[in-house]
Amino acid sequence: MRVAVLGTGIMGAPMARNLAAAGHEVTAWNRSAEKAEGIEGVKAADSVAEAVRGADAVITMLADADAVEAVVREARPALDGASLVQTSTIGPEATARLAEQVPGLVDAPVLGTKAPAEEGKLIVLASGPEDARERVDPLFEAIGAKTLWLGEAGAGSRLKLVINTWLLALTEGLAEAIALAEALDVDPQTFLDAIDGGPVGAPYANLKGKLMIERDFPPSFPLELALKDARLALAAAEEQGLRLGALAAIAEQMERAVEAGHGKDDMAATIQASRA
Ligand SMILES: NC(=O)c1ccc[n+]([C@@H]2O[C@H](COP(=O)([O-])OP(=O)(O)OC[C@H]3O[C@@H](n4cnc5c(N)ncnc54)[C@H](OP(=O)(O)O)[C@@H]3O)[C@@H](O)[C@H]2O)c1
Numbered sequence: 313m314r315v316a317v318l319g320t321g322i323m324g325a326p327m328a329r330n331l332a333a334a335g336h337e338v339t340a341w342n343r344s345a346e347k348a349e350g351i352e353g354v355k356a357a358d359s360v361a362e363a364v365r366g367a368d369a370v371i372t373m374l375a376d377a378d379a380v381e382a383v384v385r386e387a388r389p390a391l392d393g394a395s396l397v398q399t400s401t402i403g404p405e406a407t408a409r410l411a412e413q414v415p416g417l418v419d420a421p422v423l424g425t426k427a428p429a430e431e432g433k434l435i436v437l438a439s440g441p442e443d444a445r446e447r448v449d450p451l452f453e454a455i456g457a458k459t460l461w462l463g464e465a466g467a468g469s470r471l472k473l474v475i476n477t478w479l480l481a482l483t484e485g486l487a488e489a490i491a492l493a494e495a496l497d498v499d500p501q502t503f504l505d506a507i508d509g510g511p512v513g514a515p516y517a518n519l520k521g522k523l524m525i526e527r528d529f530p531p532s533f534p535l536e537l538a539l540k541d542a543r544l545a546l547a548a549a550e551e552q553g554l555r556l557g558a559l560a561a562i563a564e565q566m567e568r569a570v571e572a573g574h575g576k577d578d579m580a581a582t583i584q585a586s587r588a
Contacts, residue, residue: 315451316341316367318360318383319400320348322531323422324373326430327399327455328354331371333432334454339363360386369395369451376540377406384410395444397451399436401476401537403544405551407469418444419465421472422456426532433457437475439467473548476541477559483538483579484562486517490524491586500525520580527584529577536575538582539566 313336317328320342332338332353339355341363342348348356357363364370364387374380380402387396397418398410411417418440428434434456438448445461452459462468493500504521507513523529542563549556565585574581 313337313368313450314366315339316357316363316370316387316394317354318342318363318370318372318387319374319379320351321373321375322426322534323399323429324371325351326426326432327371327373327434330429330432331451331454334450336451336454339367361390364390364394365392367394369397369448371397371451372400374400375537376400377402380410381406384414388414395448397448401472401541401544402469403473404466404469404548407466411465416441416444417465418448419468420448420452421468423472423475424456428457429455435460437462437468437471439463439469440465470548473541473545476538477545477556480538480542480545480562480566480579481558482514482516483520484565484582486521487524487565487580487583488586490521491583520578523578523580524583529574529581531576531578533579534576535566535579535581536570538579539563539570539575542566 315331315336315338317324317338317340320328320340328338328340329352339357340348340351341357341360360383370387372380374383380400395418396414397420399420399422401421407419420436420438422434422436424434432455436452436456436459438459439462462471489503490500493503504517542559546556546559566582568585569582572584574584
């Protein structure tokens with residue numbers, strides 16, 4: 313298929329590379345043009361319209377709803393029947409707005425971070441019209457290990473917020489346990505060793521715990537985007553009259569770490585808020 317990838321950041325660049333490696337003809341565009349250049353097998357375009365022209369499918373992988381809406385506004389005149397596959401995390405409200413503007417929208421946020429994106433092992437939370445599925449499934453096979461088809465557009469974005477609510481709790485819980493260990497003169501590694509492999513352990517604790525202990529935050533999932541997701545989940549909950557107290561507190565902690573200059577760092581940097 314001829315595929316346009318709009319947004320080649322941490323997630324979009326490896327997705328574009330894997331699509332090309334699977335035999336698709338891929339053109340990529342990125343706001344900061346240099347990031348769309350030099351991706352193996354992928355042609356860089358100078359403009360959104362150039363990337364989209366002649367494509368069978370257009371994939372957006374951009375920071376947030378504002379970015380997606382702005383870029384889709386530019387892409388729409390050139391879409392010409394191409395399937396729009398929206399993979400960024402933008403929440404159900406913006407997805408509903410987009411679905412109104414773009415008939416046949418495939419709402420497909422992904423689960424998995426930088427490494428799974430590089431390995432083509434994302435989990436695709438897909439939703440959209442039945443007749444789009446056959447068309448876009450080969451693309452999801454190239455970027456992911458598994459695709460869950462969940463119903464009408466919007467269902468993927470709702471599940472994504474549920475998953476990230478869990479993920480954010482896990483991350484903040486880990487950060488605070490490690491911060492407390494350090495403050496109580498407990499070697500934080502002994503905490504990780506104690507939970508490892510048991511029912512309260514999690515592979516994620518080893519992965520992110522090591523980074524937190526070392527205060528080393530190369531971005532897999534930038535903290536500012538994690539904060540965006542906390543806010544999206546809080547807004548969706550509020551809409552339903554639901555009070556998520558822990559998530560509200562997590563958002564506050566993450567906001568403090570972002571204000572301390574860690575927005576572009578990995579979300580493991582939320583540990584910095586405990587002393588900020
Ligand atoms: N990283 C993860 O672990 C992960 C996992 C699942 C889902 N996600 C979601 O996937 C999306 C992308 O995340 P990422 O980690 O790839 O982030 P990223 O590396 O920060 O990339 C963000 C992309 O959005 C572009 N962008 C931002 N504002 C824009 C605007 N106003 N107009 C046009 N382009 C704009 C950036 O362009 P520039 O290069 O010019 O800044 C960049 O291409 C986010 O919605 C995120 O929540 C991330």
